[in-house]
Amino acid sequence: MKKTLIILSLSIFTLTLFSQQKKETSLRFLPHWIPQAQFAGFIIAYEKGIYKKYGLNVELLTGGPNRSSLDWLAEKKTEICASWLSSALQVRDKNVKLINIAQLIQKSALMLVAKKGRGINTINDLNGKKVAMWQKDFKIQPDALFKKNGIDVIPYPLSETQDIFIRDVVDVTSVMLYNEYHLLINCGYDKGDLTIFNFQDYDLNFPEDGIYVLEDFYNKNKQACQDFVTASLEGWEYAFNHEEETLKLVKKYLTKAKYAANEMHQLWMLRQMKILFQPSGGQKIGELRENDYDNVVKILKESSNIKQSISFKDFYRSLYDSP
Structure with missing residues (x-):
C-alpha cells in the first residue's frame, strides 16, 4: 500500500510538472x-x-x-x-x-534646455533662437509648442551628441531628462544657468x-x-x-x-x-x-x-x- 502511494505521488508530481511545462x-x-x-x-x-x-x-x-x-x-x-x-x-x-x-x-522625459546667458527665461524668449532638435517623433512636441505660442525658431538638426549646444552653435537643445540632460550637467553646466521647458507644463504631455x-x-x-x-x-x-x-x-x-x-x-x-x-x-x-x-x-x-x-x-x- 505504501509503495502504491509513493508511485501515485510521483505520478501526480510528474503530471503537474508536465502540465506546468506545457502551459509555459x-x-x-x-x-x-x-x-x-x-x-x-x-x-x-x-x-x-x-x-x-x-x-x-x-x-x-x-x-x-x-x-x-x-x-x-x-x-x-x-x-x-x-x-x-x-x-x-x-x-x-x-x-x-x-x-x-x-x-x-x-510624463514626457523629452525637454528643451536653453541657455539663460542667451536671454532665454520664458517661452516667448525662444522666438528667433537657434534650436537643435532630433527628427521624426522627437520633433512633434517642439513643433507643437512653437505653433501653440506663435514662435518662429531657427531649427538645427541634432545628432547623437550635444556638441552644437556645448560649442554655442545653438541657443536651445533637445534632451531626455534621464539621459542627455545629465550629460550636460556632467559637462559643467550649472542647473541655475539653464532654462528648462517641460512639455507637460504646456499641455503637451506625451x-x-x-x-x-x-x-x-x-x-x-x-x-x-x-x-x-x-x-x-x-x-x-x-x-x-x-x-x-x-x-x-x-x-x-x-x-x-x-x-x-x-x-x-x-x-x-x-x-x-x-x-x-x-x-x-x-x-x-x-x-x-x-x-x-x-x-x-x-x-x-x-x-x-x-x-x-x-x-x-x-x-x-x-x-x-x-x-
Missing part, C-alpha cells in the same frame, strides 16, 4: 533602444527568474538605433515590444493593429515608454500578456529597490551589446525612471490615462502625423481587466 508560453521582447537602465526592470525580471515564475519563457532581444521595435512587431519578429505612445499611434494609423497593454512612463502587442496575439494570449506586464512591473519594483545589483546587470548587458557603461549615469537614469513611472490622481502604475491619450491623438492629428482617430477603448487594454 514563449515570448520575444524587444526594447526600442539599447539595453540601458531605461529598461532595467525587464532585465531584472529576466535575470531573477520572475518571468519564469509566471510561466513565461522570455527571450530578451537587443534593441538599438538600427532596429525599430514597432517594425519588428508588425513583421512578427517579436511578440511584445516597448515604444513611445506617439510612435505606436502612427504605426496603428497605417493599419497595423497593435495595442498598448501597459503605459510605463507617464507618455513615452509603453508595452505593445498585436491585437490578434493579445486576443489569443491574454493571460500571457497580462502575466508579462505583471512580471515586468515586479522586475521594475525590484530594480528600484536594489540599485547596486541592478546596475551590475545593466552594465553586463551594455558591455555585451558593445556600448560604454558609465555607472553614475546609469544610476541617474534608473532614479529618473522611478520618478517618471509614478502615476497620479488615483491612477494605478502601468495604466494609460484616457485624457493623456486623447491629447496625444489630438496633437498628432493637428500636425498631420495621423489621419484616423482611434478610440481609447480600441487601443488600450488594462492590466487590471479580467483575463
Whole structure:
C-alpha cells in the first residue's frame, strides 16, 4: 500500500510538472533602444527568474538605433515590444493593429534646455533662437509648442551628441531628462544657468515608454500578456529597490551589446525612471490615462502625423481587466 502511494505521488508530481511545462508560453521582447537602465526592470525580471515564475519563457532581444521595435512587431519578429505612445499611434494609423497593454512612463522625459546667458527665461524668449532638435517623433512636441505660442525658431538638426549646444552653435537643445540632460550637467553646466521647458507644463504631455502587442496575439494570449506586464512591473519594483545589483546587470548587458557603461549615469537614469513611472490622481502604475491619450491623438492629428482617430477603448487594454 505504501509503495502504491509513493508511485501515485510521483505520478501526480510528474503530471503537474508536465502540465506546468506545457502551459509555459514563449515570448520575444524587444526594447526600442539599447539595453540601458531605461529598461532595467525587464532585465531584472529576466535575470531573477520572475518571468519564469509566471510561466513565461522570455527571450530578451537587443534593441538599438538600427532596429525599430514597432517594425519588428508588425513583421512578427517579436511578440511584445516597448515604444513611445506617439510612435505606436502612427504605426496603428497605417493599419497595423497593435495595442498598448501597459503605459510605463507617464510624463514626457523629452525637454528643451536653453541657455539663460542667451536671454532665454520664458517661452516667448525662444522666438528667433537657434534650436537643435532630433527628427521624426522627437520633433512633434517642439513643433507643437512653437505653433501653440506663435514662435518662429531657427531649427538645427541634432545628432547623437550635444556638441552644437556645448560649442554655442545653438541657443536651445533637445534632451531626455534621464539621459542627455545629465550629460550636460556632467559637462559643467550649472542647473541655475539653464532654462528648462517641460512639455507637460504646456499641455503637451506625451507618455513615452509603453508595452505593445498585436491585437490578434493579445486576443489569443491574454493571460500571457497580462502575466508579462505583471512580471515586468515586479522586475521594475525590484530594480528600484536594489540599485547596486541592478546596475551590475545593466552594465553586463551594455558591455555585451558593445556600448560604454558609465555607472553614475546609469544610476541617474534608473532614479529618473522611478520618478517618471509614478502615476497620479488615483491612477494605478502601468495604466494609460484616457485624457493623456486623447491629447496625444489630438496633437498628432493637428500636425498631420495621423489621419484616423482611434478610440481609447480600441487601443488600450488594462492590466487590471479580467483575463
